[in-house]
Amino acid sequence: MKIISANWLVTCDENNSIIKNGAVAFDDKIQDIDTLSNIEKKYPNIQIEKLPKNSVLMPGLINSHVHLEFSGNTTTLKYGNFYSWLNSVIKHREDLINKANSKLILSKLNKMKKTGTTTIGAISSYSFDLDACVKSPLNKVFFCEIIGTKGDMIDTLFADFKDRLSIAKKYKSKNFIPAIAIHSPYSVHPFLVRETLKLAREENLPVTSHFLESKEEFEWLHKDEGSFVEFFKNFLGQEQSVTRPMEFLNLFSNIKNLSFTHCVEASSTDFEKIKTLGASVNHCVTSNRLLNNTKLDLGKLKDIPFTIGTDGLSSNNSLSMFDELRNVLMSHYDKNVLEFATLLLRAATINGSRAMGLNKGSLSKDFDADMITFNLPDEIEDKEDLAMQIILHTKFVDKIIIGGEFV
Known part of the structure; x- marks a missing residue:
């Protein structure tokens, strides 16, 4: 067993507890958490690693939604609205995928680790990121994605998806969990959604899906209008959407670990359905700003938990969770900055863990020992300011502990 202590322990537990001058005893799981003086009394024969002045110990950050296969993008893709971006992705897809080899993706994963991320929900369209994910020490929930709306291609698309999922399952371990992603309601045929979700239920796999990310998607799915009319006619020979938003959501019943990403154009009725499904919402504010010029209305979520994701470098300039949290x-300038900062640290830790069915994201007994440490630039007088100051001032972390091991 190891013990580490810090000036501030941010637990991200049910009560948002903060312990001043605290310590954590752990092996692969957290065995005890208390004040340093109490831990010293309980474990007099175990050496304690004491972190320096203004130190913080908290759960590792969980990036619930990240695409790695387009990590070769910097200035290539077009931003401003979703339709322009989508066309630029199609235009440059091959070049960007070729750029993002395993070496490049591993370098991005390593930088994510240095910026405090210990767990990712990786959305994989082609499994070109599989090798890098397997090699990385980060915890991975590896979402094999299915996409395609053409009825005459269903068998081929489903067979390809099952092959990719089968390969991913060969690497299953305590820090690599195979999972399923449904791309979106506008891009996946209902038959494929049903059959893929049947697999998820049979094997108890986590599931995620993009949902109502843009105005263009909203107009197409609700009215068969807008920019997507041209897109689907030109590329797929379709003049009508294959499903409607509520029809799509109705397919997701009885999925244990379920999340929907973006949801910026979702209605109150949509959110009521998402709530009844027991799902979370993955919030990717930078991507939404660059592609859609709007953001998720958190007020509509009510009791639906939300998580934080960076999306990919196709629609963000950083995969750092601290950048995203800032x-x-x-x-969300309408929120009280102190209260909201505390909520955001939970969204980036325990909420992400629960969305993917993990035992992480909190400094609590019997949780996985995934932790990060860093120092703030100066002292904190009031602990109610701590979450905000952490988000404002942290760019890199000093120590990363995954499964009880320093990495």
Whole structure:
């Protein structure tokens, strides 16, 4: 067993507890958490690693939604609205995928680790990121994605998806969990959704899906109008959407670990359905700003938990969760900054863990020992300011502990 202590322990537990001058005893799981003086009395024969002044110990960050296969993008893709971006992705897809080899993706994963991420929900369209994910020490929930709306291609698309999922399952381990992604209601045929979700239920796999990310998607799915009319006619020979939003959501019943990403154009009725499904919402504010010029209305979520994701470098300039947290904090300017910062740390830890069915994201007994440490630039007088100051000032972390091991 190891023990580490810090000036501040941010637990991200049910009560948002903060322990001043605290310590954590752990092996692969957290065995005890208390004040340093109490831990010293309980474990007099175990050496304690004491972190320096203004130190913080908290759960590792959980990036619930990230695409790695387009990590070769910097200035290539077009931003401003979703339809322009989508066309630029199609135009440059092959070049960007070729750029994002395993070496490049591993370098991005390593930088994510240095910026405090210990767990990712990786959305994989082609499994070109599989090798890098397997090699990385980060915890991965690897979402094999299915996409396709053409009825005459269903068998081929489903066979390809099952092959990719089967390969991913060969690498299953305590830090690599195979999972399923349904791309979106506009891009996946209902038959494929049903058959894929049947697999998820049979094997108890986590599931995620994009949902109502853009105005263009909203107009197409609700009215068969807008920019997507041209897109689907030109590329797929379709003049009508294959499903409607509520029809799509109705297919997701009885999925244990379920999340929907973006939801910026979702209605109150949509959110009521998402709530009854027991799902979470993955919030990717930077991507939404660059592609859609709007953001998720958190007020509509009510009791639906939300998580934080960076999306990919196709629609973000950073995969750092602290960068993303700063952007979320600044974007939702209607929220009380102190209260909202505390909520955001939970969204980036315990909420992400629960969305993917993990035992992480909190400094609590019997949780996995995934932790990060860093130092703030100066002292904190009031602990109610701590979450906000962490988000404002942290760019890199000093120590990363995954499964009880320093990595």
